[in-house]
Amino acid sequence: FERFKAGLSKTQSTLVGRVDSLLRGRTAIDADLIEELEEILITADLGMQTTQQLIDSLESSRTKGELASSEQVRQLLMEELTKILSFDSKPLDVTSASPFVIMVIGVNGVGKTTTIGKLANQFALQGKKVILGAGDTFRAAAAEQLQVWGERADVEVISHTEGADPSAVAFDAAKAAVARKADILLLDTAGRLHTKVNLMAELKKMRRVLDREIPGAPHEVLLVLDATTGQNALTQAKLFNEAVDLDGIVLTKLDGTAKGGIVVAIAAELQVPVRFVGIGEQLDDLRPFDAEMFVSVLFD
Ligand code: GDP
Secondary structure (H helix, E strand, O other): OHHHHHHOHHHHHHHHHHHHHHHOOOOOOOHHHHHHHHHHHHHOOOOHHHHHHHHHHHHHHHHOOOOOOHHHHHHHHHHHHHHHHOOOOOOOOOOOOOOEEEEEEOOOOOOHHHHHHHHHHHHHHOOOOEEEEOOOOOOHHHHHHHHHHHHHHOOEEEOOOOOOOHHHHHHHHHHHHHHOOOOEEEEEOOOOHHHHHHHHHHHHHHHHHHHHHOOOOOOEEEEEEEHHHOHHHHHHHHHHHHHHOOOEEEEEOHHHOOOOOHHHHHHHHHOOOEEEEEOOOOOOOEEEOOHHHHHHHHOO
16 A cells, blocks of 8 residues: 555645645635636546546536535545546456466557566466467567566566567467466567557457467457556557457556546546556556555545
């Protein structure tokens, strides 16, 4: 909890810190105050749509005379944020298939490899047999980096040479996962968004190959996004979601940004669950995302 709180401290001060200083000493909750709140929510990267939703709900409570104190404003904000973040979705259950295949996608630099390494480590610590597939054959460094993470977590990495067909890696990794009776296959993919059409076609092909080798796979297509990029992360999420149907999102680098409000914007606008959040560079700095915990840490 403390580490999580430290990771969210920048977002906490730009969002809740500013809300609190606005509310401090106010006795009347009037339309002006709601307007000032709106500005804070937008600045904190909650996005237009989510901000509007929150403001509408505050305004409707206010006109009904239900917002008599600043504490009630705070309470309502917490409730609404939790509601937005905990829409109906099945939690990630990696025991629902064996091997459970997770395809990890996202633009270069967002923290994809690091996230795969952290996940591999966590699953391995839970006693699961994990295999990594180095599906980003475009950058030689990507496979090397994954190898390092693989060694750290003591799990096998399937990789090909630079420039190889990523679908061939997907094929070999799937074969290996079945042959070794792995519990989990984590497949890395390329992230060069400047060749968007090719990338999306490549991801679709990898999907098909996986499904042919392991029916139903990939069981989870996980998009990694960098929280420090704010609204840009939301744009990326929409783009990938149109092309490959996301199952879940990982938001990295929350520790380095005041733009953590983007978690809410992404969940609300895409209706894709945030599965994990990254709060640092260490192995255990990837945490399962929980709406209530997130909101209570922010408003603590
Ligand atoms: P990739 O290109 O998407 O595979 O990105 P990398 O995994 O190589 O990560 C890029 C940089 O982001 C590295 O320096 C990581 O240590 C850093 N990084 C990844 N996740 C986090 C996080 O949650 N917090 C912080 N502070 N840094 C992170």
